[in-house]
Amino acid sequence: MNSETNVPRGGDWNLKNVPEMDDEQFQLWQALLEDRTGMQLALQRKSFLQTSVCTRMREVGCETYQQYFLRVQNGPYAEIEWTVLVDRLTVQETHFFRHQSSYDLVRDYTVSKISEQGVRSINAWSVGCSTGEEPYSLGMLFDEINALLGLGVYFGITATDLSMPALSKARAGIYSERKVQGISARRLKKYFKPLERQRHEVVADLRDRICFARINVLELSTVPMENLDIIFCQNLLIYFRRWRRRDIVNQLAERLAPGGIMVLGLGEMMDWSHPKLERLPYENTLAFMRQTS
Numbered sequence: 556m557n558s559e560t561n562v563p564r565g566g567d568w569n570l571k572n573v574p575e576m577d578d579e580q581f582q583l584w585q586a587l588l589e590d591r592t593g594m595q596l597a598l599q600r601k602s603f604l605q606t607s608v609c610t611r612m613r614e615v616g617c618e619t620y621q622q623y624f625l626r627v628q629n630g631p632y633a634e635i636e637w638t639v640l641v642d643r644l645t646v647q648e649t650h651f652f653r654h655q656s657s658y659d660l661v662r663d664y665t666v667s668k669i670s671e672q673g674v675r676s677i678n679a680w681s682v683g684c685s686t687g688e689e690p691y692s693l694g695m696l697f698d699e700i701n702a703l704l705g706l707g708v709y710f711g712i713t714a715t716d717l718s719m720p721a722l723s724k725a726r727a728g729i730y731s732e733r734k735v736q737g738i739s740a741r742r743l744k745k746y747f748k749p750l751e752r753q754r755h756e757v758v759a760d761l762r763d764r765i766c767f768a769r770i771n772v773l774e775l776s777t778v779p780m781e782n783l784d785i786i787f788c789q790n791l792l793i794y795f796r797r798w799r800r801r802d803i804v805n806q807l808a809e810r811l812a813p814g815g816i817m818v819l820g821l822g823e824m825m826d827w828s829h830p831k832l833e834r835l836p837y838e839n840t841l842a843f844m845r846q847t848s
C-alpha cells in the first residue's frame with residue numbers, strides 16, 4: 556500500500572477500494588476545478604470526484620492523488636490530461652428541446668424578426684452546448700421557420716463547450732434511440748438518418764449549419780463573438796458562484812446585437828439586471844432583450 560493515499564500498488568485496485576481523499580486534497584481539487592472551469596464541487600460530490608479521478612489515475616498508471624494532481628498541471632501532456640479529466644467531471648446531461656417554453660420564445664421572436672422587421676439573417680450562439688442536442692434543436696426550429704415563411708433566411712449557429720469529447724460527439728451528430736425519444740416522428744424523419752444498431756444521424760444539411768468550437772466561458776474576454784441575435788445559455792451557470800454567473804451574463808449581454816435576446820435557464824440568474832437589457836415577459840422563461848439603441 557502507498558502510505559499517502561492507501562492506493563494498492565500495481566494498478567490492481569478496483570472502484571470498490573477507491574482511496575479516501577483527505578480534506579486538504581479535496582480542497583486542492585475543488586480549487587483547481589473552480590479556477591479552470593468555474594464549476595463548484597460540493598462536499599457531497601467528493602465520492603464522485605474520487606471515483607472519477609481514480610479511474611483516470613488507473614488508466615494512466617498514477618499511484619497517488621498528489622502525483623496525478625501534479626500531472627494535470629505540469630509537463631508536456633498536462634493540457635491533454637486535463638482535457639480528458641474535465642470531460643469526466645463536468646455534468647453533460649442534455650436533451651433535444653430540453654425546455655420547451657424557451658424554444659417557443661425563440662420561435663416567436665425569430666418569426667417576428669423576419670416577418671415584422673424584415674430581417675434576413677439570424678445568428679445564434681448555444682453556450683455550453685454539450686453533445687449537441689441544444690444547437691441541433693435550434694437548427695430544426697430555424698429550418699421549420701424557413702419552411703413556413705419561405706423567405707430563404709440565413710441561419711447561422713455557433714455552438715461552444717469546454718469539453719472536447721462532448722464537442723466531438725456533437726460534431727458527429729449520432730444519437731441513440733433513447734436520446735431521440737423526445738423528438739416527434741415528423742422531425743425524426745426529416746432531420747435524422749437511421750443507422751444500424753438503432754442509432755440516428757443528424758442529416759448533413761442540418762449539421763453543416765452549425766459551427767462547433769471549444770470556448771471556456773471563463774475566457775469570454777478573448778472570444779470574438781459579437782452581434783448575436785440569440786444567445787442561448789442554459790444549465791451551465793447553475794454550477795457557478797453568483798458573482799461568476801453575473802460576470803458571465805454581463806459579458807454575454809455585450810455580445811448581443813441591438814434587439815437581440817439572451818435566453819437563460821429558469822432560476823439560473825436571480826436579481827440580475829443590465830442597463831442595456833430588458834426582461835422579456837414570456838411565460839415560464841428567463842430571457843432578456845437588448846435595447847435597440
Ligand SMILES: C[S@@+](CC[C@H](N)C(=O)[O-])C[C@H]1O[C@@H](n2cnc3c(N)ncnc32)[C@H](O)[C@@H]1O
Nearest residue numbers: 592645646649683685716717718771772789790
Ligand atoms: C448540463 S450541460 C448543459 C447542456 C445544454 N446547454 C442544456 O441545457 O441541455 C453543461 C455543459 O456546460 C459545459 N461547461 C462546463 N463548464 C464550462 C465552461 N467553463 N465553459 C464552457 N462550457 C462549460 C459542460 O462541459 C457541459 O457540456
